[in-house]
Amino acid sequence: MDNVYKDRAKLQEAAVRPILHGGRRFRLIALILAIIVAVGAGAYIYQLMHGLGVTGLNNDVFWGIYIISLVDIIGMSYGGAVVSAILRLAGAAWRAPITRLAEATALVTLIIGALFPIIDLGHPSHIWRLFVSPNPGSPILWDIIAILTYLIATVLFFYFPLIPDLAICRDSLGDKVGRWRKKIYTVLSLGWKGLPRQEKYLNWGIKIMSIIIIPLAVSVHSVLAWLFAVTSRPGWHSTIFAPYFVVAALFSGVAMVVLVVAGFRRAYHLENFIGEKQIRYLSYLMLILGVMYLYFTFSELFTEGYTLETTSVPVLAALLYGNYGPFFWLFAIGGGVIPVLLVAIPKTRTVTGLVVASALVVSTMWLKRFLIVVPTLRQALFPVSTQSYTGNFIEWAILIGALAAIPLILMLMFRVFPVISVHEVEEVEVKRSERQPELASGLEQA
Amino acid sequence: MRYGLVIDLRKCAGCYSCMAACKAENFTPPGVFFTRVLVNENGKYPNARWQFIPVQCNHCENPACAAVCPTGATSQKENGIVTIDPNKCMGCRYCIVACPYRVRFYVNKRGTYYRTPTPYEAFGFRARDYQEGTVIKCDFCSHRLEQGLEPACVATCTSRARYFGDLDDPNSEISRLITANRAYQLLAEKGTNPSIYYIH
Numbered sequence: 001m002d003n004v005y006k007d008r009a010k011l012q013e014a015a016v017r018p019i020l021h022g023g024r025r026f027r028l029i030a031l032i033l034a035i036i037v038a039v040g041a042g043a044y045i046y047q048l049m050h051g052l053g054v055t056g057l058n059n060d061v062f063w064g065i066y067i068i069s070l071v072d073i074i075g076m077s078y079g080g081a082v083v084s085a086i087l088r089l090a091g092a093a094w095r096a097p098i099t100r101l102a103e104a105t106a107l108v109t110l111i112i113g114a115l116f117p118i119i120d121l122g123h124p125s126h127i128w129r130l131f132v133s134p135n136p137g138s139p140i141l142w143d144i145i146a147i148l149t150y151l152i153a154t155v156l157f158f159y160f161p162l163i164p165d166l167a168i169c170r171d172s173l174g175d176k177v178g179r180w181r182k183k184i185y186t187v188l189s190l191g192w193k194g195l196p197r198q199e200k201y202l203n204w205g206i207k208i209m210s211i212i213i214i215p216l217a218v219s220v221h222s223v224l225a226w227l228f229a230v231t232s233r234p235g236w237h238s239t240i241f242a243p244y245f246v247v248a249a250l251f252s253g254v255a256m257v258v259l260v261v262a263g264f265r266r267a268y269h270l271e272n273f274i275g276e277k278q279i280r281y282l283s284y285l286m287l288i289l290g291v292m293y294l295y296f297t298f299s300e301l302f303t304e305g306y307t308l309e310t311t312s313v314p315v316l317a318a319l320l321y322g323n324y325g326p327f328f329w330l331f332a333i334g335g336g337v338i339p340v341l342l343v344a345i346p347k348t349r350t351v352t353g354l355v356v357a358s359a360l361v362v363s364t365m366w367l368k369r370f371l372i373v374v375p376t377l378r379q380a381l382f383p384v385s386t387q388s389y390t391g392n393f394i395e396w397a398i399l400i401g402a403l404a405a406i407p408l409i410l411m412l413m414f415r416v417f418p419v420i421s422v423h424e425v426e427e428v429e430v431k432r433s434e435r436q437p438e439l440a441s442g443l444e445q446a
Numbered sequence: 447m448r449y450g451l452v453i454d455l456r457k458c459a460g461c462y463s464c465m466a467a468c469k470a471e472n473f474t475p476p477g478v479f480f481t482r483v484l485v486n487e488n489g490k491y492p493n494a495r496w497q498f499i500p501v502q503c504n505h506c507e508n509p510a511c512a513a514v515c516p517t518g519a520t521s522q523k524e525n526g527i528v529t530i531d532p533n534k535c536m537g538c539r540y541c542i543v544a545c546p547y548r549v550r551f552y553v554n555k556r557g558t559y560y561r562t563p564t565p566y567e568a569f570g571f572r573a574r575d576y577q578e579g580t581v582i583k584c585d586f587c588s589h590r591l592e593q594g595l596e597p598a599c600v601a602t603c604t605s606r607a608r609y610f611g612d613l614d615d616p617n618s619e620i621s622r623l624i625t626a627n628r629a630y631q632l633l634a635e636k637g638t639n640p641s642i643y644y645i646h
Contacts, residue, residue: 050555051554051555051578051579052537052552052554052579053554053555059477059548059551059552060548062539062542062543062552063539063543117538120538121536121537121538121579122537122552122554122578122579123536123537123578123579123580126535126536126537126579126580127536129517129519129533129534129535129536130516130517130536132517132534133517133518133519133534134516134517134518135515135516135517135518137513137514138513138514138515138516138540139514139540140514140516140538140540141516144516227540230514230544231510231514231543231544232510232546232636233543233546377543380548381546381547381548381633382484382499382501382547382548382632384484384548
């Protein structure tokens, strides 16, 4: 398999394959996704015209699917960015073929996720008020600053490693692509010629971004957790909420990266480049994060349940064996135990096994966020009855439309940008071949 | 000067006239109640009784809602009243989350109770500046206080269970009532120090 990486022509061909070959299947899938997105957009336009009254939100549960999805989808973004950054800093050679996909996932999910707070404002035109008289003490303001900073960082983090590849596209694709794509390559590749000086600055930039993006991503998710944790509501007012959210985000984020990688690997026949090794190592990551997440969940519920506080006990009761019990156990078993087992047992640690595990994690982690937001809002601090909440057609249509937009944008993105980071793969290969003799001699001595 | 309210639950008959008076005074949209009467059933037959607890914005000394408001729309006036500036609120509803008392309402639509607004509602549309997509709540009838009147819920209370006055003045009627009857505040453990006291 290593030989494939060294064969530059083959690697380039694979990386630009999605750019050159759309094909019927691409158009069909894109069309289906576009229809779903259009339905979601239509639902949003309806909501814009009539206000939040058309949603299932009520006076008791006034934060619903939109806030849940904000936490969920921005969490997915986190996985892509941090995995790519940590693996780069750690010098893990196996990451090279999947970093592009991971970073693109991070960028696209972040953009989609960041739309949800705007959707959640019934009247998005009011948002300018935030900039006129901001209150620096409000967690919402921290959130906006954190998300915007992280967005800029994610764009740069995606863009820097892309520069040499854009130059490859500029030089090798020539007239095979349309005029506007050619123009994009010329402008965005910033006159890259692979000079040592350029290489130096690029590596520098990538390294700095890799370092910066980790604390940024941690801060985004910590602040999102504090949005809930700083209020004195049962089930939210918890000291471990920030790290709990960070681990949740990593867990669902890695699962999302797995789904994206597996999808593109299959659709564009990248099996030679994204091999067993990448899948196996991603499984290890999922295993660690899954076990951590289960541990956090247990720790959080256990400490809260043991004290018998009058406000938190009803929330826990509803969660564990009340109205929300079936959903909680669906999450705990389907999103925690089964995926962990699937990636832990060597026999099921295959591409299929990992994809099944990731699909379970991505879907049940949304459910988990639902279980964080809704039961707590339903628990009034006075003894009064509250209305239930499951969302209505408008909210679900917007959510499903937004989820469909993620693969759609990724598919369109890779009609323009190379799907594998050619430059990075080559660089890693060069380093490895340089190191190989040392390693070999070291082994002999041992 | 810090406005406060004492509600004597021994006198409250559960007649809901405070809710009605508030509706009439403040022209609140359907589904929005600046003051509500919570009903609690205590005990089992034959030793059972209903308990009525009127709740509304507590105008806390340390308002949790104002702390989290991203635009500074919620603020506290010098007389202790917590107000929302409708021209600053962007409708994120975070204050409703932060407030332990569930006394804030989000205005989806400036709707009417019937298909066409009644003349009274039409007047309310002109008289009150409730913007759609913002949060509203009780302001102790600030417009009445300016005219030297008590809030509508206090003036209307059929059993005179509500007392309005100045908490900072140790000789005011409400200060004396609070001390003499060991009045308590709702969810005092939240540290918000509400301006509404209850006598049980």
